[in-house]
Amino acid sequence: MRFHEFKADGSTLAVRTINRYADEIGKDSMDYDMFKKSAQLLDKEMLKSLAQHIDDSDTAPREYVMKVIAKRDPDTFKKMYGDQDGYFSLMKPMKNLTDDETVEEGAQFTGYYKDPKDPSGNRWTYPDSMDTKTPYRSNFAAREFLSRIGLDPDFEENAPIPLEDFIDATQKYMMNNVADKDSDQYDEVEMYHQEARRFMTQHKEITHVQFA
Missing domain, CATH: 1.20.1160 (Paired amphipathic helix 2 (pah2 repeat))
Structure with a gap:
């Protein structure tokens, strides 16, 4: 595990x-x-x-x-x-600055549940067999997405989000933005909504989700 x-x-x-x-x-x-x-x-x-x-x-x-x-x-x-x-x-910038395009900082949308083997009850874990269907995102993109659906964007400092709360947030966004169904923003929300629903169906132990 x-x-x-x-x-x-x-x-x-x-x-x-x-x-x-x-x-x-x-x-x-x-x-x-x-x-x-x-x-x-x-x-x-x-x-x-x-x-x-x-x-x-x-x-x-x-x-x-x-x-x-x-x-x-x-x-x-x-x-x-x-x-x-x-x-x-x-002030003028230093002349030796570079763009660090090799930075691997980013986040993957993942499902979690409390580790039953942890006596403190504070550790989160995820299924060994779980695969993800959503792309790896930069931290910036993940924060933008969470903010768009009305959730706290500071995922780096927060515990995982209850799965049902996440589904409710994505569902609410889609209901309120039907006129924008052809937009990239709507498609992205729909993608994560479907992924969260898949977690619920295929991994019943999952109770929370988060970018990590």
């Missing part, structure tokens, strides 16, 4: 902060896309592209993103801007 324990990962704090702020200001804001792309590039550790994206942006959103990275992820900020101090708007 294989076991999996969830652990908090603080390395994505800056990504979550920027992403949340983008959601707060909404898609109607001219800065929404800038923040979303910044969060995505930071999440993928594509620092060269991120630095160029920041440098090409307007002063206010540029300084906000730099401030968040400096505060929430100082190691990455130092990689990007070295030991420069003073006004963020005057």
Whole structure:
């Protein structure tokens, strides 16, 4: 039997902060896309592209993103801007930055249940025979999906989601967005809804689901 324990990962704090702020200001804001792309590039550790994206942006959103990275992820900020101090708007990115496209960070949608052999009752496990029908996603994509269906996107820090709650959330989204049935977003929700239903049918021991 294989076991999996969830652990908090603080390395994505800056990504979550920027992403949340983008959601707060909404898609109607001219800065929404800038923040979303910044969060995505930071999440993928594509620092060269991120630095160029920041440098090409307007002063206010540029300084906000730099401030968040400096505060929430100082190691990455130092990689990007070295030991420069003073006004963020005057800082120039380091010339040796690269896009780390080999990072294997990401998440797979999986079904879980409490390990009956664990006396503490705190460990989650999953069936040895379980196969998955959904694609491996970046952490950023997984958070975007959970937010879309109205669930807490911070899956790295949360315990698994009750299976029935997840199915209810995907069902509600599909019912409320029938007009968008031909969209990629709707298709993605439907895919995970069907996968969760499959877990329920083929692996009756599964009680919860999560990206991990």
